[in-house]
Amino acid sequence: MQLKAMVNILIVDDHPLVIDGIKTMLKDEPYVHIEAAAKNAREALAFLEDGKPVDIIFLDINLPDMDGLRLCELIREKNKTVKILGLTYVNEAGIITQLIRKGANGYLLKSMEREELIEAINRVMDGSLYLSKAANDKIIQQLQSFELPQNRIPALTRREKEILQLLSEGLTSHEIGNRLFLSNYTVDTHRKNMLQKFNVHNTQSLMNVVRELGIIA
């Protein structure tokens, strides 16, 4: 694949070996120029302050002086156009989604191969989002277990259902406790959990909501 214009890159990583590895992979790409490498967040921000041209930032999320997620957010606040590619060794959905939320354009695992790196550079320069294949799989896995918002009536635990039933029969916490062999304290915790779940402030409103939703008759 041919790169159209000169691409200037800033690598932010405290690991000299990794910087070296990226340089090696990109040595035969005439359009890619590694502008600089920063060992920490401070150096990276100072470099960006100088106003030197940078198109892509490779950003390690583990830095000695600042959390990489926070740094990503900071850079994005100051500069809306620069492309940011997260670069890490971990492959966890929670980290990937956070990074994208904080304004990154893509996510690369450090264990990538050369072709992947070149593709990532091309894709983000085209304006699309790039996730390395393994990261992509993780995100899909997360999406699969995610339910659409309209389906999200909070689930009730078994105990909560029982307590709800007895509440609807007009029993007090104390009576419910006796019936189910639970302490008052435990019954009350379940009841408070349900109030919070359905975002109501007293038992009466709770009963109204669950009847409306058809959870109990």
Added chain:
Amino acid sequence: MRLKINPFLTVVILTCTFSWFSFPLSAQLPKEQVDSLTRELGKAKEDTNKVALLITLGNEVGYADPKKALEYGLEGHTLSKKIGFKHGTARTAYLTAITYLELNNYALADSFLNISEELFRQLNDNRSLSKILNARGNKNYMMGNYRLAAEFYTKAAEGFDKANDTATALIVYQNVIALLGQIKQYEKAVQLCKKVLPLAERTSDSLAVGYNLQALVTDLVALDKYEEAAAYINRLLWHGNTTGDQSLSAEIFSTLGTYYYRKENYAKAIEYFDIAVKKAELIDNKYQAANHYNSIGQAYYRTGNFSRAKEHLLKGMGLAREYNNKRAESNIALSLSTLYDSTGDYRNAYENMVLHSKITDSILSSETRNYASELETQYETNKKETEILRLQQEQQQKDFTLRKRNTYLVIAAGLLAATLIILGLVRKNYSTRQKLSKQQSILQEEKIISMEKQQQVVSLQSMINGQETERTRIAKDLHDGLGGIFSTVKMHYSTLQQDTPQIKNNSLYKKTLDLINNASDELRKVAHNMMPEVLMKVGLAEALQDFCNNISSGKLLKITLQTFGMEERLNSSTEIILYRIIQELVNNIIKHAYATEALIQINREGNRLSVVIEDNGRGFDTKEAEERRSMGMATVKSRVDYLNGRLTIDSRKDIGTTVMIDLLING
């Protein structure tokens, strides 16, 4: 035979609670005054005065009705928070804590102590902070953690000394004396008593002096130092007669009775035990009265007045049963057995002996369950104590048998048939006793095993913190160090293809590339298990979501996570510990429950946090599980304890298991 007496060498521990505004050892308010305060409460406005009133009332009713005191404490706490009365919030938290302590709810007591400690620290109220230390000492004393109790008492005493508050420091000293008595360090207790006595006298607080003298004489009697004790007897008697604190007075007369009993002056002993009974009944302390009746019974026995002895022992037995005073019941059964034996009523003697052994067993085993001490000295003392108990019992068995043989000869001359029956009884008796003594030694072994287990839990607790710090460090090292190197190796290696395209066809090259990939994946997994990055960087809810997704993608178990009020992060060590707890519980579900679905639910509202984990698996018998608790469950339990939380397991066969953890989080 020698009658074994259990002198009631009790020394009470004290909380610095009795009143907030006056000297802590001051006696109770009269009932009419409490009633008028209660009426005032009904009319009070929602302001700081009402909080003060609630605190006073809470402290007053705390003597007799801790549950009521708890209500006052909690009401005052809520009110103080509502009107932004920081002093009140702190004091009511303290009142609530010590009341929970009285009700033996140690976890909640701890939570409230934490809350009030934090506030008093902010208010720079060092005197109250020392009171909290004393309360922590009491908590550990009650739980049998004597070494920790001693540490807290020492710190509390230092605090009061620094503030030149001798009056309150005395309470702490008195507690240390009680502690020393409890671990049978009578010599040291006596030494300390003698040091504290002049201090108490200087504050001219007669109650403090009374408590001190009672402890001093009790400890001296325990050491058989009657002559030394004699020097204090008159003063002790004076305090017993004049103090307004009836419970102290009852203890004093019981101590005096024991002193004379030991000196074999039974008439005097009876006189004083009688007063102790009357005083105990006056303040409705039937629990303690049972013990005093036993003492009187024993004293009458020694004077040869068997019928009076029997009358008092039976009265005591009735009270002990009615008020569930197991220890008294057991002691009285032993006294009765001896008494019946002397009157030739062997059937009753035997039955009471069996009763005594049975209760002793149950006390021992319930103590075993409650045992939470890490103290080695205590372990040693207990071992000796049970050894003595066993020796005494053996001695009794010998005595019993000898006596009976003599009697049998007499009876056999007249009534051969009767002898045969009795012989049969004796054989049965003897073999039962043998069995009992075997049971005793088995119990002893169990006790040791249980103590070892407890010790494991304690050390586990202290391990948790270090373990997690270490795990975080190792995970970071793996990522940054080895991970970086692996990544770079792969980067260079894949560039090699670019430089020398034909190398792609080399099978060794391909194999090596695969191996590098495998190693790198493996490393990532290990580091992830050590400490998930998302837990550190993003938070508990997201980390659990990842965890659930990973398990659900395996298709065997579908886990749903729902969280409420978890937008803000908890402090990171709480997050890590909760994550580990949930991880372990889910692992248990996977390993044992044969469930297809599970639900994890977290609710946070203010500082209340509750975690519910529920599965639809085959369930188990919770009692059985308690007994054969797996190491996994034990670490869950100790982690929950570490967070001062409450763990409730509720499992039904073929329906599933619900585990609930609730706790108060700080800040």
